[in-house]
Amino acid sequence: MSRVWLSWLLGIVAIVALSLILEGYVGNLYRKLLLTVALCLSFNYLFGISGQLAFSHIAFYGIGAYGVVILTYKVGLPLPLAIIGAVISCGLLSFIVAVPATRLKGFYLALATLAFAQLFNVLLLQGGDITGGPEGISGFSAKGYFGVPSSGGAYTVVIAGILIFTFAILLLLDRSWFGRACRAIRDNEAAAEAMGVNIFRTKVAAFVVTSTLSGIAGISYAFADNYINPTVFTLEPLFLLLFMIIVGGTGRHAGAILGAVVLFLAPEMLEAWIGRHYLLGFGVVMVLVILFLPSGLIGLVDRFQDRLAAHGDRQ
Amino acid sequence: MEDFLELMVSVCEAGSIYGLVALAYQIVLRPTGIINFAAGEWAAIGAFAAVSFITWWKLPLIIGLPMCILAVGLVGWLTEVIAVQPLLKRDAPELSPVLSLLGMLIIYRETVSSVYGVDNLFVPMPFGFGRVELGSIAGTSQSFFIIITVVFSFTLVWLFFERTMWGKAFQAVAINRVAAALLGINLRLVTAMSFAIGGAVAGLAGVLLAPITSVHFLMGLPLAVKGFTALVIGGVGRVEGALLGGLLLAFVEKVTIRYAPIPSGLALGAPFLLLILFLLLRPSGLLRARGEQ
Numbered sequence: 335m336s337r338v339w340l341s342w343l344l345g346i347v348a349i350v351a352l353s354l355i356l357e358g359y360v361g362n363l364y365r366k367l368l369l370t371v372a373l374c375l376s377f378n379y380l381f382g383i384s385g386q387l388a389f390s391h392i393a394f395y396g397i398g399a400y401g402v403v404i405l406t407y408k409v410g411l412p413l414p415l416a417i418i419g420a421v422i423s424c425g426l427l428s429f430i431v432a433v434p435a436t437r438l439k440g441f442y443l444a445l446a447t448l449a450f451a452q453l454f455n456v457l458l459l460q461g462g463d464i465t466g467g468p469e470g471i472s473g474f475s476a477k478g479y480f481g482v483p484s485s486g487g488a489y490t491v492v493i494a495g496i497l498i499f500t501f502a503i504l505l506l507l508d509r510s511w512f513g514r515a516c517r518a519i520r521d522n523e524a525a526a527e528a529m530g531v532n533i534f535r536t537k538v539a540a541f542v543v544t545s546t547l548s549g550i551a552g553i554s555y556a557f558a559d560n561y562i563n564p565t566v567f568t569l570e571p572l573f574l575l576l577f578m579i580i581v582g583g584t585g586r587h588a589g590a591i592l593g594a595v596v597l598f599l600a601p602e603m604l605e606a607w608i609g610r611h612y613l614l615g616f617g618v619v620m621v622l623v624i625l626f627l628p629s630g631l632i633g634l635v636d637r638f639q640d641r642l643a644a645h646g647d648r649q
Numbered sequence: 650m651e652d653f654l655e656l657m658v659s660v661c662e663a664g665s666i667y668g669l670v671a672l673a674y675q676i677v678l679r680p681t682g683i684i685n686f687a688a689g690e691w692a693a694i695g696a697f698a699a700v701s702f703i704t705w706w707k708l709p710l711i712i713g714l715p716m717c718i719l720a721v722g723l724v725g726w727l728t729e730v731i732a733v734q735p736l737l738k739r740d741a742p743e744l745s746p747v748l749s750l751l752g753m754l755i756i757y758r759e760t761v762s763s764v765y766g767v768d769n770l771f772v773p774m775p776f777g778f779g780r781v782e783l784g785s786i787a788g789t790s791q792s793f794f795i796i797i798t799v800v801f802s803f804t805l806v807w808l809f810f811e812r813t814m815w816g817k818a819f820q821a822v823a824i825n826r827v828a829a830a831l832l833g834i835n836l837r838l839v840t841a842m843s844f845a846i847g848g849a850v851a852g853l854a855g856v857l858l859a860p861i862t863s864v865h866f867l868m869g870l871p872l873a874v875k876g877f878t879a880l881v882i883g884g885v886g887r888v889e890g891a892l893l894g895g896l897l898l899a900f901v902e903k904v905t906i907r908y909a910p911i912p913s914g915l916a917l918g919a920p921f922l923l924l925i926l927f928l929l930l931r932p933s934g935l936l937r938a939r940g941e942q
Contacts, residue, residue, distance in 0.1 A: 387744065434929045435929075437929075438928060438929075438932070440684075440743065440744060440747075441684045441686075441744070441747050442928060442932070445684075445877060445881075445924065445928065446924070446925055446928045446929070448874070449874075449878075449921040449922075449924040449925045449928075450921075450925065452874070452918075452921045453918050453921045453922065453925075456914070456915065456917050456918040456921070457915075457918070459914060460912060460914045460915045569870065573751065573755065576748070576751070577752075580748060611759060611763055613755055613758075613759045614755070614756060614759035614760060614763065616755060617752045617753070617754075617755030617756035617759060618752075618756060620748075620749070620751075620752035620755070621731070621732055621749050621752040621753060621756065624732075624736070624741075624745055624748055624749040624752065625732070625735050625736065625749065628741065628745075
């Protein structure tokens, strides 16, 4: 086995092992970290690789979560059917949003999808019995299906599996002709078109795939706390995803992971000193990175490795 | 009928505020191509400045209002110096300044919340709670004050763009940056000025809004969305488009809340629906820029 494969395997083993070891508060934190990394990876593909700044990513996360809960708890479908139903809803809805929205350029796409996300939030708040309004829905559980308990380390392994699944799909796409088409469109739409890339189809496909992946993460989120409410699916977490990707390194998987881990753990580490003002710190870091470090933290890591390599050559 | 007329006064009041925020976007967007989502935060800073100058220091409006506008204009100029100018100088990707302004949005909001706290603050009505009646049209004194001030400011901005040399320079930069630079127009100065004037306009919106709502650190983002919706409805090319868009948005919003047979919470979705419809069906807005076919 080559070294690359070995390191991938070691990574997966480490992620799963940590799922089983960590418990209580730290275990819960670890689950949220895994979900955040999964969201960052798919959002990075949409924004960083495909060049579409869409503010609907968290909305699809919510559509997955609410979708699966409403289908099981309110409609009464068995869980496997409800999961399939929630995934299909995400796919269909993202397709309906993508077909008109991908024609919009730059920040106009962001604002159209922002309007969609806000509409989704209004519906959650006003959904009455179906969505539970501002209090959300609680008291459901996924116990008894697939022999997987919905709490404890075993469920964390499920979430880890979803992260690995997300990463695998995105890597496969990125390394195929599709990934090259996405990057070509991001860098120069006219040139990509001249090379024979179908702009419209590629953009829609990237939007639908990444949004559906976000929805799948949302499905697993619903059973992580067995409680969902509208505040989790507002604009704030979307801004956080954007910050994580930009700080980590836009357009690179490693950057998205690094940004997600650093910015997710930073408030936990720093809370004792700065309380809730960590958001101010995020704003400052975001502006500084855009100004002085366009390739993000991962660019710094690269530079450090290059220097190490150069040093090694000299010896 | 009386009910409807009173509703129209409140439509004009809200529409004027949205229009001003839309104008703040437009003043920055035209010469630079940058969508400044922090404009809502500028308006919030204007409202907080009013809390400081008018509620706490008890300055009369005639001094307090210009001070607020000046303060936010300064914030706008600083925004340009910190978060935009270095990127333009480096020839960074088009989206970079937009993203760094999103970062500034968070910085402003969190700074405001740590200085002023997270509780609701209030600014007194400058002309008391009295009602003004003009024939069958009636409303609070603040409504009429807002409408008159906004009409006056729009006239001023319109005159600036249409009748002064500086306004023409802005127009030239809006049409073609490179050609404008070749003609000897100082691009740096125009960009900095656009942020300063945009800040001042957004700040005015905040000061006017402060007495009729509670001042809160989260008030900026909703204003940013409303202002941008107004801009998209009216069209980015003309000053009067911003006001028209603001009025139309306020009309749809107030009329759905008052008359549509749906819960008022659901009616909050109407502006978002309007934004989506306009972005998709008529992205150039109702009024097109002059000389555009």
